[in-house]
Amino acid sequence: MSTLKVKKIFILYGGDSEEREVSLNSGAACYKALEDDGYKKLTLIDTKGDGILKVVKDKPDVCLLALHGGGGEDGTIQGFLDSLNIPYTGSGLVASALAFDKQITKIHFDACGISTPDWRMASDEDEQHLDELKDLLPVVVKPARGGSTIGLTIVKDIKDYMKAVKLAKKYSENVLVEEFIEGKELTFAVVCGSVLPAIWIKPVSGFYDYKSKYTKGATEYLFKLGIADKKLGELNDLALDAYDAVGCEGVARVDVIYTGKKAYVLEVNTIPGMTATSLVPKAAAEVGLSFAQLLEIMLKDALGRAKLR
Numbered sequence: 001m002s003t004l005k006v007k008k009i010f011i012l013y014g015g016d017s018e019e020r021e022v023s024l025n026s027g028a029a030c031y032k033a034l035e036d037d038g039y040k041k042l043t044l045i046d047t048k049g050d051g052i053l054k055v056v057k058d059k060p061d062v063c064l065l066a067l068h069g070g071g072g073e074d075g076t077i078q079g080f081l082d083s084l085n086i087p088y089t090g091s092g093l094v095a096s097a098l099a100f101d102k103q104i105t106k107i108h109f110d111a112c113g114i115s116t117p118d119w120r121m122a123s124d125e126d127e128q129h130l131d132e133l134k135d136l137l138p139v140v141v142k143p144a145r146g147g148s149t150i151g152l153t154i155v156k157d158i159k160d161y162m163k164a165v166k167l168a169k170k171y172s173e174n175v176l177v178e179e180f181i182e183g184k185e186l187t188f189a190v191v192c193g194s195v196l197p198a199i200w201i202k203p204v205s206g207f208y209d210y211k212s213k214y215t216k217g218a219t220e221y222l223f224k225l226g227i228a229d230k231k232l233g234e235l236n237d238l239a240l241d242a243y244d245a246v247g248c249e250g251v252a253r254v255d256v257i258y259t260g261k262k263a264y265v266l267e268v269n270t271i272p273g274m275t276a277t278s279l280v281p282k283a284a285a286e287v288g289l290s291f292a293q294l295l296e297i298m299l300k301d302a303l304g305r306a307k308l309r
């Protein structure tokens with residue numbers, strides 16, 4: 001039996017962000033995959049409330065982070081585990097905090113020359129300049145901090161603009177306005193610096209919103225991209241550049257829109273969905289890696305990095 005299988009592993013999940021439900025599913029799926037694979041000392045910890053105190057008390061060998069959204073994906077839990085000297089899967093504090101805030105990510109992308117849709121912050125003054133804003137339509141209005149397409153609106157008609165800003169403000173103090181990019185939506189899973197096969201995301205409704213993301217059959221996921229190899233090589237490089245620019249470690253997922261001419265990085269997800277049918281496990285399966293093997297790579301990477309520190 002591999003020594004990893006007898007390590008004390010805590011799977012941190014739940015939390016109290018808007019993505020709690022998604023995280024509960026991710027954590028439970030990781031637990032099941034590892035349990036079925038013969039892991040002996042697994043504990044699920046819901047970080048909502050005082051569940052987190054168990055981490056301080058019982059000190060696991062390693063934590064598998066299945067948290068999405070604020071408090072889990074934003075560097076908070078990473079800093080907490082750093083201070084306890086407990087290894088954990090995925091990116092560290094700084095990369096997590098950077099990637100979680102879309103405003104900071106965009107500033108960083110612009111500085112690093114990573115192609116991303118044109119953007120600016122929404123402002124209270126916007127209401128007085130709706131006529132000028134009209135020329136920019138369609139735009140995407142989204143909370144700077146958050147995920148799962150929550151609080152995001154594609155604005156086609158200027159009369160919907162302020163409503164969209166108000167909605168996004170419910171989730172985040174800062175709100176981003178981005179040019180809408182028409183094209184193929186692609187996602188690139190990166191595992192410890194290696195890019196897995198890209199997935200073309202085709203929502204039946206045409207919009208990859210919360211429902212399309214988490215309802216069975218609501219989205220088609222294709223590995224046949226209809227993109228020439230040379231171009232695909234460039235897209236892989238762009239995804240890896242985005243992963244590196246953020247300073248990601250372990251597993252991350254880079255969301256891209258490709259117009260047929262140019263590719264734009266939307267964001268980097270440092271703790272992507274981790275159910276057996278989520279995008280990263282799907283991409284791993286495409287190269288012959290089971291869900292449990294993928295989790296094992298993540299755990300080994302976490303322990304290996306801890307050894308180096």
Ligand SMILES: Nc1ncnc2c1ncn2[C@@H]1O[C@H](COP(=O)(O)OP(=O)(O)O)[C@@H](O)[C@H]1O
Nearest residue numbers: 117140146147148149150178179180181208266
């Ligand atoms: N600039 C854009 N142009 C076109 N579609 C976009 C744009 N920004 C976001 N979207 C759509 O909204 C979805 C969610 O946006 P994203 O920026 O990835 O935020 P999150 O997934 O964190 O909610 C994307 O997967 C895409 O379908």
Ligand SMILES: [Mg+2]
Nearest residue numbers: 148255266267
């Ligand atoms: Mg996204």
